[in-house]
Amino acid sequence: MKNTATLLINCPDRKGLVAAIANFLYTYDANILHADQHQDETENRFLMRVEWDLADFKLDMDAFGAAFQPIADRFSMEWHLKLSQRKFRMAIFVSKYDHCLVDLLQRWQSGELWCDIPLIISNHEDCRRHADFYGIPFHVIEVNRENKAEAEARQMALLQEHGVNLIVLARYMQVLSPAFTAAYPYRVINIHHSFLPAFDGAKPYHRAHARGVKLIGATGHYVTEILDDGPIIEQGVIRASHRDTVEDLIQKGRDLERVVLSRSLRWHLDHRILVCGNKTVIFD
């Protein structure tokens, strides 16, 4: 199991940034494993991800903040430090479809997804047996037009109770309220079953079929207040033809959804994503 630190930086672009950061890390003898940076011309921002081995790093991580803050202040940095041994605590939201859930759980158990999964929340009983098989508590909270606010309050109480800091919507067929999404900024990942911005909203496969597109897609994105409008993390497509019925598209799409969702999630778990404006920078 690796023992590394990852520093994510987002600040106005200025000269001397890389030198300042590199010197700081070199002072404490960091063995840099990966470093990536990006200058966003539109926003004039500098974004950086640097990961180093903690084995022979000469600074105690508890003291990192105090040591680094002067540099951060000098360059007006937003920064986050992530330790590989501190796992995300992830909740999965699911409805009736189980293909993304089963895929995520198999990947998680095989070690491909590095996180704790303290609970799964659903508005239906259907997927409980999968949660049981993988030994994860399963909470059913029914959601309907009347009880939505109350249901979300119960969900958020559970999330808080379990220290959840990442939520994956694995084909959860409910729209989250602005209050909910505001509580988890860039902490809710959804899989939408179209290549956004085409076919946002409901029934994308039906609409793709009606339009006669020759490619269907899936999009992993952060959930924001506006439906299907958050920063896009990853997209994939697969060919369609006149022979495909709506059911065929739905079935083909499931293959995409699994792959695109799990890839989006893995990048988040590896601290590879920075958000800049309404876009993502993926340091893969």
Added chain:
Amino acid sequence: MKNTATLLINCPDRKGLVAAIANFLYTYDANILHADQHQDETENRFLMRVEWDLADFKLDMDAFGAAFQPIADRFSMEWHLKLSQRKFRMAIFVSKYDHCLVDLLQRWQSGELWCDIPLIISNHEDCRRHADFYGIPFHVIEVNRENKAEAEARQMALLQEHGVNLIVLARYMQVLSPAFTAAYPYRVINIHHSFLPAFDGAKPYHRAHARGVKLIGATGHYVTEILDDGPIIEQGVIRASHRDTVEDLIQKGRDLERVVLSRSLRWHLDHRILVCGNKTVIFD
């Protein structure tokens, strides 16, 4: 050079259709090279493409219509007969960008596109030298807000004069009027530089960049009265990343545009496309 006939059929789906067609062709000793069919469940239509060798076909092609019409009537068929030796007469419309034009002309000269190109029409002088190099008459007809109707009248007069029955918009940056498109139903092929229905209309690469998509696309489609809404023939995508500027997207997109346009066009020239509702059936 091959000498074949291709029959395209579009009719209500009924039993006995294939038998009737196959028997008719067998009667005249047709050597069938390709046969494809499709049942469109939504529209309850039967669509068929059958191509046979004319070498030992026992029916004179001038008599084909009279011989086949009884079957066509029995099944309420729309049908078209295409002879491989009767070439399409194709006009290319182009503005200033020359990448699609040069690509099409190179393919045409090397024999990949089986058609005559009696003329190229443009609203700018820029591409004349390519037309000259390939020996194709080049007509400049300026188009602006004031003279649009008149300009189209001149274009249509030229098309008629040259017996044109297929028009390719090779990044022609003007919108055709409903009167024009109505005159060439499913006879005008356009390349749109996005994966429709996303980013229809103007400046798709700029909007794709602003939205932060991870895939950009191109769409070959028939032009109908409504902008970018006609039946889609072919689509392609290519990956984009946060490192791509708008200019990078435009450059990547040119690779897609060339390939998607020429493929769409080739299918049309090979009589592989049937339109059913607002969709295409591609018998590839």
Added chain:
Amino acid sequence: MKNTATLLINCPDRKGLVAAIANFLYTYDANILHADQHQDETENRFLMRVEWDLADFKLDMDAFGAAFQPIADRFSMEWHLKLSQRKFRMAIFVSKYDHCLVDLLQRWQSGELWCDIPLIISNHEDCRRHADFYGIPFHVIEVNRENKAEAEARQMALLQEHGVNLIVLARYMQVLSPAFTAAYPYRVINIHHSFLPAFDGAKPYHRAHARGVKLIGATGHYVTEILDDGPIIEQGVIRASHRDTVEDLIQKGRDLERVVLSRSLRWHLDHRILVCGNKTVIFD
């Protein structure tokens, strides 16, 4: 649940074939749902797949053979009749990796794969819990250099006992003997973790990494006597880069393996594959 018959035909290409088949079906009032055909020029073979609804078919299926054989004889046809309600009986072979197995079982349970799975055979205990979860008998038969013939004899006895007529190697890390593969001609489907013919044999991801390829692949194919040489059913690729370690390639590859294997399998279950020479014809 659909109730259809599918007829697969493979014979020398001759005139009158389509007419003969279409007339036969029309005689008994078949409502044809799908028909596809292909002329293989290299082998001069005619291949056809035709599927029709049995709801109002006027011929008893027990009498089909007697009724159709005269046509088959006239055209020297190899033919197979498949009834949608007669399910394949499929065995899954697996070693320690569970990603393909879990994927197949989830698809099977959700109705995407139309077959019975009377048993799973493995040379290790690891995957038993998945078999248990889905309620499928799990047989461990250890295989080593000394007992290979005996182990295969035990496997074949189990297969026969359970009436198995299709075998899927879901990352089963053993090479089957020629005797075994001869007993199940075009009835054993394997997923190989490279784009064949590149990197056939052992450790393809390691060799792909060493060669520095920019794409890695996976191949679904029928198993024949020669290792990784059987007819290819389906292939997929995914981009790789200099940043990918061997472990990254292995992980990316798993996404491909799942999709390519399940797609290959589904085509087989839907009777969409004909073998011609050492190639497949896929009527999708």
Added chain:
Amino acid sequence: MKNTATLLINCPDRKGLVAAIANFLYTYDANILHADQHQDETENRFLMRVEWDLADFKLDMDAFGAAFQPIADRFSMEWHLKLSQRKFRMAIFVSKYDHCLVDLLQRWQSGELWCDIPLIISNHEDCRRHADFYGIPFHVIEVNRENKAEAEARQMALLQEHGVNLIVLARYMQVLSPAFTAAYPYRVINIHHSFLPAFDGAKPYHRAHARGVKLIGATGHYVTEILDDGPIIEQGVIRASHRDTVEDLIQKGRDLERVVLSRSLRWHLDHRILVCGNKTVIFD
């Protein structure tokens, strides 16, 4: 027209490298536009590409070498400095097929490829008219089994005379001798019409057809002494099916060849490629 410097570094991986380079550039007030780095674990090498604006860079570029060499010595660096305003001088080798040549020349003229093209060399007259159209001297040097050494001597004399430092084989159907390739290490880019290492050598499309693959590919790579074995720069694939004849594969492949070759070339012209072992690192 941009005015930047790009520094490419390849050295043993050690701590303090990034700090040393960043400090050096900051000393002279460099405005860094792009910086990318990679640690190759297999070879334990550090590879870096950094590009900065020369507008306000405080070091005269003639003095760069003397100023930077102490750092280079300290870390045992191989390094190359590239100035954006110093263009590559590129020769194109071509045989009879003109699709890659026309594509490259159109891209070059439209400004997509930033280089001089002082000459085109061919063993046939066929492509002269394209060279004439774009105003580039065209030299025909016939090559056959008897005169190969002499022909290469004439080619190399021409290359030297024109100060050529990059050679593109745009479907040039001759194998270069080891002496030739040794004279231009990682300076000859070839397009091979298969996804290497599959189908290296002659007639890849024919062999792909015979094997029945479901994807065909193209590979851009540096030419080394061993045929089709040099570092791979870029690869692409396109779907094939049983319906594709060898001629169809050849035609589909041309689309790939154009795109993959031009992309490989563009990365080289932008100094985005470092070679490490027999692999490329692409800083895109």
